[in-house]
Amino acid sequence: MAVDDERGRSYLPRTRKTRALMAYLAMASPKPVLRATLASLLWSRRENEQARASLRQSVHELQDTLGAAWGHLFVTDRHHLSLRGEALDIDAHTLAQPARLSMDMLIRFEEILLEDLNGLDPAFDRWLDEERGRFLRIGRTVGEGLLAECGDPTAAIEVAEQILVLDRRHEGAWRTIIRAHAERGDIDAALGSYDRCRGTLAESAGGRPSVETEELVDRIRARAVPTRPRDARPGAPPSGPGRERTTLRLRVMALRTIGEERDDGLGVGLAEEISACLSRFRWISCLPTSPWPAEPAWGFSETSIEADLIIDGTIQRGLGRVRVIARLLDMRIGGEIVWAGRFDRELTDALALQDELGATIVAQVDPELMQHEGRRSAGARSHELTAQDLLLQALPAMYRLERESFLTARRLLELSLRADPASSVAHGWMAYWDLLYVGQGWADDPDATTAEAARLAERAVMLDPGDARALTLAGHVRGFLGKHPHEANALHDRALALNPNLAIAWCFSGLAYSYLGQHGEALRRMTIALRLTPSDPHGYFYDGALIMPHLLRGDYASAVEAGRRAVELNPLFSSAYKGYLSALGLMGGQSETVGILRRLMVLEPALTVRQAVMRSPLTRPEDVARYAEGLRRAGLREDAGHFLGELEGPTICHSVIDLLPEAPHSPILGAE
Numbered sequence: 001m002a003v004d005d006e007r008g009r010s011y012l013p014r015t016r017k018t019r020a021l022m023a024y025l026a027m028a029s030p031k032p033v034l035r036a037t038l039a040s041l042l043w044s045r046r047e048n049e050q051a052r053a054s055l056r057q058s059v060h061e062l063q064d065t066l067g068a069a070w071g072h073l074f075v076t077d078r079h080h081l082s083l084r085g086e087a088l089d090i091d092a093h094t095l096a097q098p099a100r101l102s103m104d105m106l107i108r109f110e111e112i113l114l115e116d117l118n119g120l121d122p123a124f125d126r127w128l129d130e131e132r133g134r135f136l137r138i139g140r141t142v143g144e145g146l147l148a149e150c151g152d153p154t155a156a157i158e159v160a161e162q163i164l165v166l167d168r169r170h171e172g173a174w175r176t177i178i179r180a181h182a183e184r185g186d187i188d189a190a191l192g193s194y195d196r197c198r199g200t201l202a203e204s205a206g207g208r209p210s211v212e213t214e215e216l217v218d219r220i221r222a223r224a225v226p227t228r229p230r231d232a233r234p235g236a237p238p239s240g241p242g243r244e245r246t247t248l249r250l251r252v253m254a255l256r257t258i259g260e261e262r263d264d265g266l267g268v269g270l271a272e273e274i275s276a277c278l279s280r281f282r283w284i285s286c287l288p289t290s291p292w293p294a295e296p297a298w299g300f301s302e303t304s305i306e307a308d309l310i311i312d313g314t315i316q317r318g319l320g321r322v323r324v325i326a327r328l329l330d331m332r333i334g335g336e337i338v339w340a341g342r343f344d345r346e347l348t349d350a351l352a353l354q355d356e357l358g359a360t361i362v363a364q365v366d367p368e369l370m371q372h373e374g375r376r377s378a379g380a381r382s383h384e385l386t387a388q389d390l391l392l393q394a395l396p397a398m399y400r401l402e403r404e405s406f407l408t409a410r411r412l413l414e415l416s417l418r419a420d421p422a423s424s425v426a427h428g429w430m431a432y433w434d435l436l437y438v439g440q441g442w443a444d445d446p447d448a449t450t451a452e453a454a455r456l457a458e459r460a461v462m463l464d465p466g467d468a469r470a471l472t473l474a475g476h477v478r479g480f481l482g483k484h485p486h487e488a489n490a491l492h493d494r495a496l497a498l499n500p501n502l503a504i505a506w507c508f509s510g511l512a513y514s515y516l517g518q519h520g521e522a523l524r525r526m527t528i529a530l531r532l533t534p535s536d537p538h539g540y541f542y543d544g545a546l547i548m549p550h551l552l553r554g555d556y557a558s559a560v561e562a563g564r565r566a567v568e569l570n571p572l573f574s575s576a577y578k579g580y581l582s583a584l585g586l587m588g589g590q591s592e593t594v595g596i597l598r599r600l601m602v603l604e605p606a607l608t609v610r611q612a613v614m615r616s617p618l619t620r621p622e623d624v625a626r627y628a629e630g631l632r633r634a635g636l637r638e639d640a641g642h643f644l645g646e647l648e649g650p651t652i653c654h655s656v657i658d659l660l661p662e663a664p665h666s667p668i669l670g671a672e
Helices: 016-028 034-041 048-073 091-096 103-107 121-150 153-167 173-183 189-204 209-226 267-279 348-379 387-400 403-419 422-438 446-463 468-480 483-500 504-516 520-534 538-551 556-569 574-587 592-602 609-615 621-635
Strands: 074-076 078-082 247-255 257-260 285-288 290-293 311-316 321-330 336-346
Touching: 016 034, 016 078, 016 121, 034 048, 034 121, 034 267, 034 574, 048 074, 091 103, 091 121, 103 121, 103 153, 121 153, 121 173, 121 483, 153 173, 173 189, 173 209, 189 209, 189 403, 247 267, 257 267, 267 311, 267 321, 267 348, 267 504, 311 348, 311 504, 311 592, 321 348, 336 348, 336 520, 348 387, 348 504, 387 403, 387 422, 403 422, 422 446, 422 468, 446 468, 468 483, 468 504, 483 504, 504 520, 538 556, 538 621, 556 574, 556 592, 574 592, 574 621, 609 621
Parallel strands: 247 285, 247 290, 247 311, 257 311
Antiparallel strands: 074 078, 311 321, 321 336
8 A cells, every 4th residue: 555645755654554544535535434434344353432542543643644735635523534535546446437448457456455454353354355356346347348449369368368367267358368369260279278268267166168168169179170071961950969058149141232223232231230239249149241142032051051040131222211121030940030120211321320220120139039039948848948048938927027927937047047057147137036026025025135136246247247238237236226326337337338239228227327316317328228129028117217217307297108108018017106106196186196006005015105215226315305205195105004994906907918128346446
């Protein structure tokens, strides 16, 4: 630990306990810290009075150390201590929120945070361990960001090797090294790196490479020996037991141009853009784009058969406009059309058109494909189901929000996790299941469920910090259940940097901004989500997300409209009723208010204003007050008691729609 001014003069306190006090305050700055917290952290084995006296001595020492020149930065009052962070240049702040990423910055994460403060107190040691773990996760995230910016295999290898210095078990970095060597044509180096990976995982945790890593190595080996038996037909499955794959193989064909203008430039460019966007989804493996458009009556070529699914389509031009029709075909069942979409646009900037259409098509394909795979796996025999199949089966059951099917979804998620314990997405969905379990008012022990959700979300991020879906699921758990929207936004921003076409990440990010009181930004982000998926099969969730930002901006009519859409699409989504009811209460004189209150009471009979406020992740007192006042005016009871005698509300009709949503660590302050 070092504390220097611009001239290099040291202001490091003499005693280690006072240094620890200064370090803790610097990392918390500019927020004040309770004196009681500091005393229990640094003198946990002493009686309260002794601990407080020791803290006072350290406060005096720190004041003397800073002296007249810098003493104004140390703020003390009867209950709190703080450092004025705006006047300090704190290394941990800079590293946690970098203006730009660089290799030099990544190397700095090798340093052990506050290494000279080990062994001061058991409570302080536990805090140090937590902070170092978080700081290390930030370093991994910085490394992931650098990898995303790498333009050539050599640079990617350098960054990935540095990530492994921080975390030898970072399998994403190992795969990057293996893949980069193969792209350079050095198959021996690629296979040698795989051997290093396998040995490291076996030594450190008794583990072995994931299926995804094994598949990558299998493809590299197949490329090195590209022959096949003479009697093998193209695309035939290998004999004997196969490896359980966790990804779908998808190929995008160049789109055909219809009409007199036979120019396939846009078709090839759009296909490449769609492939690039789809490759950001962990559960999809994109095969190289075919440069040739599929013909209308095409037979299944060898390149078609080796893909599980294909995206093809057509382009028509006329009068300055372009029409694109895209289709998703399942080659495993004879090329059946899974999804099709039509997109009409002005033909001005071809490159901008490629970007916009590629993002829109991919955002619509992802949830449709998840729904299709869930239905497809539902007909399989239980012993044939992979971890991915079990996960995809769980999602429709989870998002119908019928209690029995919801509990079935939990069992499917547990089976999926048992089949693939290293799945970051399965951990993320399990955490999200816990979130809904609490949000629906079903959890007998909300605190225990919240703690489990936090653990699962943390594990999801640790397993694969480059998995955008797992990151945003973990972020929503952190923001809604953990009530840490700033930390949630760090995860959502990372998810969107990895995959800007993940609509649910835009929606979750918008919710986090709403929790912080930035309702205009929340609506902007939710609008992006809706633009990406205007006909999403689980639109009730997006409509439900819009309610609170509208409500807290004072636009009660828009909040009511969004609430009405959400509960009509899924009458069992209890979270939507609360904001909807509050908006009705604040509008006043609405005939539907009593009906909505009764429907909410059927779903959550014990709900009170107090409980709704306690569950709410809103951070601004004025937002909480507005929300609570609306619920009161709508007739929700303030505290435990009977609601209108014995409630006999109307039966809630189940939705006829099979709903399936898609579904770096918090910035940690440190010192050199």
